[in-house]
Amino acid sequence: MAILSIEPLTRQAFAPFGEVVETEGLTPLSINQGYAERYNELATIDVGAEGGHINISWFVASARPAPIAIRLMERHPLGSQMFMPLNGGDWLVVVCTDPHTRSSYRAFAAKGNQGVNYARNCWHHPLLVLKDASSFLVVDRKGGGDNLEEYWLDETMQLDLRTAAS
């Protein structure tokens, strides 16, 4: 059984896979006569391929049984996919550059104030949360064409949750 250690989610570490949606380290614009701050252009929504349009949805996710087993990776060839937690709970992100290559897998511990925007065609595990009834705002694609490619792993990989706290 392959064990995948979990690293903190940072913009730099996640850059090969997409964007981290967070305000950390950014300077906001002051708007609304000073009564609000705007953190601009945090993610690129790329859903126009083959006539696609933006789909705004709300996911309510349940925690998977521990130890979390990674058996399936997926990608969306026609569009990006953004997840933003709404309850403020920590969650997990698992991505890879090549699902056939074990060493290409990366697992990240995302904070409750961090979202991710998977770039179009980025291999990722479906939404992984640590608590039941975890709500997420999701921005991805609706439209024709086949926007889902799945890869079932030959060998189940396990997430080493002990490293998530580090």
Ligand SMILES: NC(=O)N[C@@H](O)C(=O)O
């Ligand atoms: N199925 C669905 O809409 N969500 C997945 O693509 C996911 O990444 O969670």
Ligand code: NI
């Ligand atoms: Ni997805």
